[in-house]
Amino acid sequence: MNPPKFAALDLGRVKTQPLSERQSLTRCEDILIPLEAEAPPLSAELGSQVEAAVRAVRAARARGASVMLVYGAHLLRNGTALLLEDLMRRGWLTHIATNGAGTIHDWEYAWLGRSTEGVEANVATGTFGCWEETAANIHLALLAGALDGLGYGCALGRFICEDGVTLPAPEALRGLITSDPEHALTSARADLLHFMRQRGLSGGRVEVVHAWKHASILASAWKYGVPASVHPGIGYDIITNHPCFNGGAIGRAGGWDFALFSGSVEQLEGGVVLSVGSAIMAPQVFEKSLSCVNNLRLQAGLGALSGHSIFVVDLQDGGGWDWTQGEPPKTNAAYYLRFCKSFSRMGAPMHYLQCDNVAFIHHLWRGLANP
Numbered sequence: 001m002n003p004p005k006f007a008a009l010d011l012g013r014v015k016t017q018p019l020s021e022r023q024s025l026t027r028c029e030d031i032l033i034p035l036e037a038e039a040p041p042l043s044a045e046l047g048s049q050v051e052a053a054v055r056a057v058r059a060a061r062a063r064g065a066s067v068m069l070v071y072g073a074h075l076l077r078n079g080t081a082l083l084l085e086d087l088m089r090r091g092w093l094t095h096i097a098t099n100g101a102g103t104i105h106d107w108e109y110a111w112l113g114r115s116t117e118g119v120e121a122n123v124a125t126g127t128f129g130c131w132e133e134t135a136a137n138i139h140l141a142l143l144a145g146a147l148d149g150l151g152y153g154c155a156l157g158r159f160i161c162e163d164g165v166t167l168p169a170p171e172a173l174r175g176l177i178t179s180d181p182e183h184a185l186t187s188a189r190a191d192l193l194h195f196m197r198q199r200g201l202s203g204g205r206v207e208v209v210h211a212w213k214h215a216s217i218l219a220s221a222w223k224y225g226v227p228a229s230v231h232p233g234i235g236y237d238i239i240t241n242h243p244c245f246n247g248g249a250i251g252r253a254g255g256w257d258f259a260l261f262s263g264s265v266e267q268l269e270g271g272v273v274l275s276v277g278s279a280i281m282a283p284q285v286f287e288k289s290l291s292c293v294n295n296l297r298l299q300a301g302l303g304a305l306s307g308h309s310i311f312v313v314d315l316q317d318g319g320g321w322d323w324t325q326g327e328p329p330k331t332n333a334a335y336y337l338r339f340c341k342s343f344s345r346m347g348a349p350m351h352y353l354q355c356d357n358v359a360f361i362h363h364l365w366r367g368l369a370n371p
Helices: 044-062 073-077 081-089 100-112 119-124 132-146 152-161 170-179 186-199 217-223 247-265 281-299 338-344 357-369
Strands: 067-071 095-098 164-167 204-207 228-230 272-276 309-314 350-354
Touching: 044 067, 044 272, 044 309, 044 350, 044 357, 067 073, 067 247, 067 281, 073 100, 073 357, 081 217, 081 357, 095 100, 095 152, 095 217, 095 247, 095 281, 100 132, 100 152, 100 217, 100 228, 132 152, 132 164, 132 186, 132 247, 152 217, 152 228, 152 247, 170 186, 186 247, 217 228, 228 247, 247 281, 272 281, 272 338, 272 357, 281 338, 309 338, 309 357, 338 350
Parallel strands: 067 095, 067 272, 095 228, 272 309, 309 350
Antiparallel strands: 164 204
C-alpha cells in the first residue's frame, strides 16, 4: 500500500529579513548588570534560603561534586551574563544548561547587541522569527561543531568566542562521506555539505564578528571550559522559521547535549542543582538524565545517586505547600506545579524559592565571590 500524501509547508519558501531591521525590545547596554551594582533587596526568609544555597555550592565544590545551573531564557534577558561569567571564572559552576530560546537571545546579544521582538505584531505580519542571520549562524555553528563532536551549547559558545568557523572544502566532505559511509559523522558531514551548497559556501574561514561576546553566557562557558548543554524542542524556537532549518542537525546537537548533561549528573553526588526560571525543560530533562545515571550505577552495584541538593527558583508561588515535607496530594493545586513536583521526586531535598531570578543570582554571586 502506498503511503498517504499529506500537504506539508515548504519552509524553503519562507522569506527572511535582516536582523538589523527588526525592532528589538532589549539592548545589552540597558540590561547587563555590572559586578559593582547593588543587589536587589531580599526578605529575611529569602535571604536565608540564598545563604543555604551558597553554603551548599561551597560544600559541593570542596568535595569536587557538580554544581549545575539550568536556566530559562529570561535569566539571560534579565542581564545576568556578567555575574554568571564571574561564577564560572571562579569555578563555582561546573555545568550550565538552557533551552533553545536561551541560545537565540544569547547569540543575538553577542552579535547585534540587542534581542527580543513583539510576538503578537510580528506573527500577524508573518515576520516573527523570520530573521536571516539568527537561524543561519546558529545552524552554521552547530553544523561545523558537529564535525568536532560538539553539541549545541559548546558549538555555539565556540562560534561566538572565535568569531566564526573554518569549514572544510566541499570536495573533502564528499570524499569522507563516500569513502566511509558508515562513519558516525557521515550524517553530520552530509548536513554540513547540504548547508554549504544551499548558502553558497566554498569552505575556508567564515568570519562572524561578535562585538558583544561578553553578553553571551555560552561564550563564557566555552572560555572557562565549563560544559554547556542545550535542550531544544523542534518547532519551539525561531530558528525553525528559515529555509535552512534542519531538524536533524538540531536533534543531533541536542541529543549529544543530553549525554553531556548526564555526565555532569553522574558527578552530582554531594553536588547542587540550581534550576532558575525553567519551569518545564529543567525538571523534564533532569528526571530522564537521573534515571539513566541510576541505571548505570545500579548495574555497577552502586546505590541510587544521593547527597545532592536542589534549589528551584521561580516567580510563581509554590502552591501554598511546604515542599520540604514531600509532594501534596492530587486534590491540592500545588500538585500540578511541574517545576516543583518533578524536582521533589529526584532523591534529594528540594528547596523552592519564590524569587526574582536576577535577585537570586546576584545574591548567590555576592555570597560566593566574597570569602
